[in-house]
Amino acid sequence: MVEMPKGYSGEGFFATSFDKVVGLARKNSLWPLPFATSCCGIEFMATMGANYDLARFGSERMGFTPRQCDMLLVAGTIAKKMGPILRQVYLQMAEPRWVIAIGACACTGGIFDSYPVLQGIDQVIPVDVYVPGCPPRPEGILDGILKLQDLVQNESLRRRNSEQYKELMQSYGIQ
C-alpha cells in the first residue's frame, strides 16, 4: 500500500493537489518495456521473477509494445546498427515516457570500446536513470526503478511543455 499525499480530508472527500495525485498514480503503475539485448536482459528477467519481484512496485504488466508502456528499459549492448531501431522504438512510445539504461554497455558502451558498439544510448535517446554494473544485480535494477519512481512523483505536470525539455528533445532531433 502506498502512503497518501498530504491534503485535507473530511467526511467522504479528500482534497490534495493534482500533481501529487497524478505523480502517485504514475509512479506506482510504471509499465516497463524491456529492450533486452544481451546479458543485462537476463538480469532483468531475474528482476521480474519471483525472488526479486518487480511487480510489487507496480510493474506487473510488461507490454512489449511501445504504444502502451511508460518506461523503456534498455538492458544490454547496443550496436551502432541497432541505434536507429532503438530510436524508432523510443519515438513510438507515448508521453509520458522515461528511459532507464541498465548495465555498463547501455550507459557508456561498457567494456566494448570498439567500432561497432554504440558508446552509450544517450547518443540516440535521452536517458533518465543510469544503472551501472556489469551486469547490475537485480537489487541494483530495483534501486534504479525506485529512483525513477522518485523522479516521476516529483515531476511537474508541465515538464513536457517546458523550454528545457524542448531544447533537450531538439538536441536529439526528436520533434
Add this chain to the structure above:
Amino acid sequence: MLFELIMALTKEIIKERLTEKFGEQLTEWAEPYGMLTFTAPAEMNLKVMQFLYDDETLRFRFLTDLTGAHFPDRKGEELSVIYHLHSLENNIRLRMKVYTPIEKPDVFTATQLFAGANWMERETYDFFGVNFVGHPNLIRILNVDEMDYFPMRKEYPMEDPTRIDKDDEMFGRGGTVV
C-alpha cells in the same frame, strides 16, 4: 568400393590424392593441432574444392567455416581466405588457405558449391574487403551499411574513433605516467 570402406581415410591419402591431381600448385602443407592444412593459388580455389567434393574417396562435402585474415607482411598476398572443409562420412577435417593481393582481392565465390558460403563470404567482405567474384549479393552484413572502410584490416584500431572523453593516461599512452 569395398576396399575403400575397409581402409579409413587418412591425412596421407588426402595429401597423396591432392598432389596427384594438382601437383606442385598446392604448397605449405602443415598439420597445426592435427588438422591438415595447405595453401592453394587463389584462381584454383573452386577447382580444388570441386575435386574434394566430387572425389569418391575424399568426399569433403561440408563447409564448416569460411573466414579471412590480413597479413600485412606478406607482400603481394596480404589478404587470405581460409576454408574449413569436413568429410562427414570419414570424419576428417581439412583446411585450405588462399592468398590474394590487397590491391585487387578477387576470389571466386564458393556459393555454387556450398550454399552456406553465402553469408560467410559477405562477412569476409564486410570485414576484410575480399571481393568474391560471382557472389549473388555481396553487401555488408554485420556492420552499418554506411561504413566505408574494412575494420578487421590491421591498420584500423579496434577502438571506437568517436570518443572524446578517454583519458590517455589511464590507457598507458602518453600523459604524465609512462
